[in-house]
Amino acid sequence: MAMSASRLIRIGTRSSPMALAQAERVRAELTALNPDLTAEIVPITTSGDRWTGPLSTLGGKGAFTKEVDEALLAGRADLAVHCMKDVPGDRPVPAGTVFAAYLPRDDIRDALIHPGGRTLDQLPAGTRVGTSAVRRIAQLAQSHPHLETVPIRGNANTRLARLDDGAADALLLAVSGLERIGQAGRITEILSAETMCPPIGAGVLGLQCREDDTDTAQLVAGMDDIDARRQVTAERMLLHVLQGHCNSPIAGHAHTEPDGRLSLRAKVFSPDGKTVLDAHEWGPGTDPTTLGASVAVALLRQGAQDLLNAIPH
Structure with missing residues (x-):
């Protein structure tokens, strides 16, 4: 036409x-x-x-x-x-x-929003961190077991309003999402991908x-964007092979190295954060599907299937 x-x-x-x-x-x-x-x-x-x-x-x-x-x-x-x-x-x-x-691809990282301006490591025991993401809950339980998570859903604007109303003491939200709604100014700390591994497709x-x-x-x-396409293809293949659903604490991100190779790091958690499976591989940028499958198989060898099957969905 x-x-x-x-x-x-x-x-x-x-x-x-x-x-x-x-x-x-x-x-x-x-x-x-x-x-x-x-x-x-x-x-x-x-x-x-x-x-x-x-x-x-x-x-x-x-x-x-x-x-x-x-x-x-x-x-x-x-x-x-x-x-x-x-x-x-x-x-x-x-x-x-x-x-x-x-x-x-926009920023893949998570952000902490704390009205008192504290970083994640500065939050006192018992601080209620608002999030409903199993990926974030498991990682917080592993790295900061003294903090509490409280379920908080709705779009980012709704969650920010609920924070202001006292439903939680702090929030975890995606940096890219806050940027898209013009609320990046509320970010207290941007967490590295090591501290808080991102969701597939972030x-x-x-x-x-x-x-x-x-x-x-x-x-x-x-x-x-060819880099975004390759990264998402690798990440989603990983998720597909693991048969991850919305209640699966799976995190992972691919990035393109300067030499054109693709790196894929992925983790599977138990909901309480006590078990963490971790795999990281590199492959040619032209074959993201094989890389995604390979990292998934590495996690399956570590016992990912039993871990995920034990989680109700």
Whole structure:
């Protein structure tokens, strides 16, 4: 189809403030690359946004992506914007869809927000740290067992408001998310990936379209970042082989070395943080799938399957 001034593209997204900011970034970049294009944002309220209880009772992370996927497949949207850390890894991407582009990776690290300005190591025993992420809870239990975690859900704005209301003494949130909603000024300390290993897909926005919609795929192909694509491919292959679900304390991140090789470090925790399995391998950047599978197998050899099977989901 020839580009014409009448070309409209509808961008489906979760309706949270952060998701809308992400979709707006995609809309701006897309229309800058294609001046003849009109792009509009289609906000979709997902079951994950409506639900206030534990995610596992909703069937996990698909809670944030399922309705957006459905809108894409039904033709109500042409392009979906997803945080890759929210896209389930234990099952394939929905049939009939494809990730046509991954945007350059943002900060993968977690941040501590403490109204009194303390760092993680300065928090006194019994401090209530707000987070519902099993990955963060397990790592805190391992590294800072004197701290308490309190469940706190909702989008980042909601969590910040709950911190201000005293529901927790401190919060753990993703740096990239705080930057996207203009709240990076509230960060007290940025935690290294060694202190708090990131979730699979951290800091990467994926652009998903229908498999048969080659027009849209071609439109966004110019936004694809090869390093982000390779890193996410390795990380998600790891998650797939481990069959990790939303209640699995799995952390990991790939990065591209100066010589072009891909590094993948991954950890699997018991929920109480007492058991930590750790694997780190390198492979050619051109073959991220094999690297992801290889690191997963290294973790399975250490007993990851029994550890994950023992966790209810």
